Amino acid sequence: MLQDWAIFFGHFHPLVVHLPIGLLLFAFVLELMQSRAGGEGYRLVIRWAVLGGCISAVLACVLGWFLSLTGEYESDNFSKHQYTGIATALSALIWWYILHRHQAELAGKRLKWIPPVSCLALLTYAGHQGGTLTHGEDYLMAHFPLNPNRTSGSNDAAAVPLHTLAPEQIKVYAHLVLPVLEQKCWSCHNASKSKGGLRMHTEALLMKGGKHGAVVEAGNGDKSELVVRMLLPADDEKRMPPKGKPAPTEDEINLIRWWIQSGAHFDKSLANYEVPGNLTTYISGRVGSQVNKEPNAKGADSLQVPEASYVDKIPDTTISSVPDSVLALLAQKNVIVYPVARNSPFLELSAINAPDFGKDELTILQPYAGNFVSMQLDNTKISDAEIPLLLQFKHLHTLNLARTAITNKALPQLASLPRIYYLNVSNTGVSADADKLVKHSPTLKKFYNWNIK
C-alpha cells in the first residue's frame, strides 16, 4: 500500500524536476547580470531563488527515488542519473549556504563562482541523463541537422533503401519487423527502460520476454502476447502501446503476427516466405516492389470471366515535365490538362470546352507529345490530316476521337501507337467493319465504333 502511494507520487518526478532547473538557472542568470551591472540589487532574489531550487531539487530526488520503485529503471544510465541528481541537490544546498553565511567575504572575488558553476554543470549532466532514460540513448542528436546519422521520422530510413535489395537480401525481421518495433515499442522497452521487465532491443531479450513470461510464441501469432496486447481495445489498460503512444497500424500488427506465425526467425529473408494476401500491398509498399508476383486472387469469387488485360496508363519511363507556360497557353484555350497522378510528369488532356482544338494545338504540343497518356478529343476539329501529328504522342493510352472527321484511313496508323489501349471513333466517318483495321495492335483492348444510323 505504502509503495503504491510512493509510486503514485513518483510519477510526479518528471514534473517536479523542472522546478530546480528553472529556479537555479534563473538564479545563475541574475548572478551574471549582477556581476556585470555591479551592486547588490538582486542579492535577495538570488537567495530566494536558490533556496527554492534547493527545496524542489530535494523533492525531485525523493520523488525520483519513489519512481525507481516501479523497477522499470535498472541500468547504468539510471544510477548515473540518480547520483548526479543527488549531487545537484547537494551542490544547490552548498550554494545557498554560502550565499546565506559567507556572502560578504566572497563579494567581488572569483571564488564566488565555484558553487553556481558546479551546481549548473551537475544540473545539466543530471538533466541529460534523465532525458536519456525517458527518450532513449540518442534522443539529443537524433534530430540535430548536422548529424550525418540522424534518424528521420522512420527508423529504417537510415538503413539501405530496401528497393535496392533483392528479396533474398531483405530480412523479414531486420528490415521489416524491427523498424516497427523500434518505432512503436522501444521507447519503453529498451536498453535503459524495461517496463514490465520487458526489453526488446536485442533478439535474445525479445524472445526472453518480460516478468509475465515470453511475449513471442514462435509459430503461434494469434496467441503471442506481443500480438494479443496490440489487438486489445484502445481503452484497455493492458493494451500496448498504451493510450497516448503512437499505435501500430493494422498492417504493422498483421506483419508481426505473420512473422511470428511463420516461426519468428531472425535470419530468413523475404524469398523464404510466401507473403499472405492481406500483406502483399503493405509489404510491396515497404520494399518498393511487388511481392508475390502473381497475387492470389482466389478469395475474390469462383465465378469470374477472364477480362481483357489492362494496360497501365502510366508508362514505365521517365520524362521531363511540360513547362508551365505551355500549360497556361492551353488553359487560355479552354483545354483542360492535369497530371495522371501525383508527382507524375504524364498528363491527361480534355478538349471538352475547346471544340476548336485541332492542328494548331497539336503543333504546339509536339515537343511535349511524350507527356500525354490520355486525350479526350471528342467533337473537335481533328481530321485525317492531323493523324501524323497525333502519331507523335507515343505514350497515348486513351484516345477519344468520337464525332470528329476521321475516316478508315487513320485507323491502321492510330492502332500502331505502341501503348494504345482505348480508341473511340464513334460517330465518325469510319465504316462499321473497321475493327479489322485495328486488329494488329497487341495493346488495343477497347475499340469503340458506334454510330447512330
Added chain:
Amino acid sequence: MDELNQYAYQMHRRKFLQGSVLGLGGLALGGLFGCRSQGTGQPAVAQATQALVEENVPLIVPHHAARAKRVIYLFQSGGPSQMELFDYKPMLASMHGKDIPASVLGNNRVSGMVTAQANFPLAGAAASFNRYGSNGTYLSDLIPHTAGIVDDICLIRSMYTEQINHEPAVMFTQTGHQLSGRPSMGSWISYGLGTLNQNLPSFIVMISKGGGDQPISASAWGNGFLPSHHQGVQFMSGKDPVLYLSSPDGVEKVDRREALNFIKEMNKLQNEVWHDPEIDSRINQYEMAYRMQLAVPEITDISNEPASILEMYGPDVTTPGTFAYNCLLARRLAEKDVRFIQLYHLGWDHHGRLASGIRRATQQTDQPSAALVKDLKQRGLLDETLVVWGGEFGRTSFCQGKLTPEDFGRDHHPGAYSIWMAGGGVKPGVVYGETDDFAHNVVKDKVHVHDFQATVLHLLGIDHEQFTFKTQGRRFRLTDVHGHVVQSILA
C-alpha cells in the same frame, strides 16, 4: 465569438501566408503553431510552413492513376429487398411461415416497428429466380433488363451498414456519418478532383418523381464543411430544370453579363478585406450559373435523341422527372464529363404489400438502369464511368405484419443487402460476397459502407486515408477512420 472574428478564422491559410509576404510571417507562424520536423531532410520550419500551406487544398491531381473519371450513382432510397432481387434463397420458400431460427436472428437488433411482433415468420421471395449470364448468376424475374447486363456488372451480395432507419442510413451511405451535416460523396469528389467541364457543375442531383412519398433530405447532397459551390446542384423536372437559372423576361444576355461583371468586382473588393472562402464560392457560383444558362438547355433538350435510344430506356423516358428520363440525362451529363451524377429513386420501402410495391419499383427502374449501362458501353463511356446501383440497407427475411398467402411486408435490415457496380475499373460479371441461407447475415467477404466508399474513391484515383479536410480542429474523411478498398473486385 463575434462575427468579425469568425471571418478572420475563415481566412484561407494559404492566402494568409501569401499575404504575410511569404517569408518571416510564415516562418514565425510555423514556429508558433509548434509544427515539428518529420525529418525528411528539410529544415523544420520550412516543413512546418509547408504543412500549413497544404492543409485544405483540393487534390486536383489524384493520388494514383484513376480508373474512373466520373460516377453515376443510382441511389434506390427506401431499402430494396435483396431477397426479391439479387439474393436467391430457396430456404425461405421451404421454411415459409416458420419462425426465423434464433441462431440466425442472433442479437441483431430489429427496428421498433416489429419489436412488438410475437413471432418472426420467414417469408419466401415474392418473385421467381433464374440463372443469367455466362456465370449463371441467379437473378429475379422482376429485373429482366438488369439480368441482361449481368455480364457487365459486379454484384455485391455482402453489403452491411450500421443504421436501421432511413435518414441516418442514407446519410451514412452518402456522407459517411449518420447525422446530417457532413459533405456528400459527390461534394468530396467535386472538391477533391475539381471539374472536367467549366460549363457545368461537377456534382448534379436528380430525384425521380412517382416513386414514393417518403421524403429525402437535401443534406444527402450537401457540401457540409466544404466550400458551398461543391454542393449538389439539383435538376428539376419541368421547363426550368435549374431553379432561378434563366434570365427574367426583358433581361438581355449582354445586360446579364454586365450586371455579373459589376457584382464580381464588388465581391472581389469584399474578398480582399475578408478573405472569406464563401465569397470565392459566391463568385464561382455566379459565373457557373452564367455558363449554365447555355449548357443546361442543351443537356435537357432530348429532341435529337434517336428513337432507338429512347426505346432502350423505356416508355417513361419522354416524361421529364421519371427515373428513365433522369437516366437518359445522366448519360448526357456523363458525355459532358460531369464528375458526379447522383440520382435518387424513392419508393423501395415495402413494409407491407411488398409484392405489388416492388413490382412497381422495378418497373420504373429496371429497364432504365440497364439501358444506361448499355448506352454508356456502346459509346465507349463505361470504361471511365462508374455506375453504382443500391440503397441504404436491405430488408428482413422475416415478415413484418401479417403473413397472408396474398401479401406480406419486410422491415428494414442493416445486416445484409445487395448493390451492384459497373464500369470504371470494376471487374465485370462478378458476384462478390455471400449471405447465409436466410439472406440475414453476411457469411463471406463482408463489405461495410466505408469499404464501399473507400473503393469508389480508390477507383477515382484517391487514397481515402490521405484525402482529408480540416475543420473544427480535426481532419475529416469520407470514411471517418475506417474503410478498406475491396481489392478483389478491382479490374
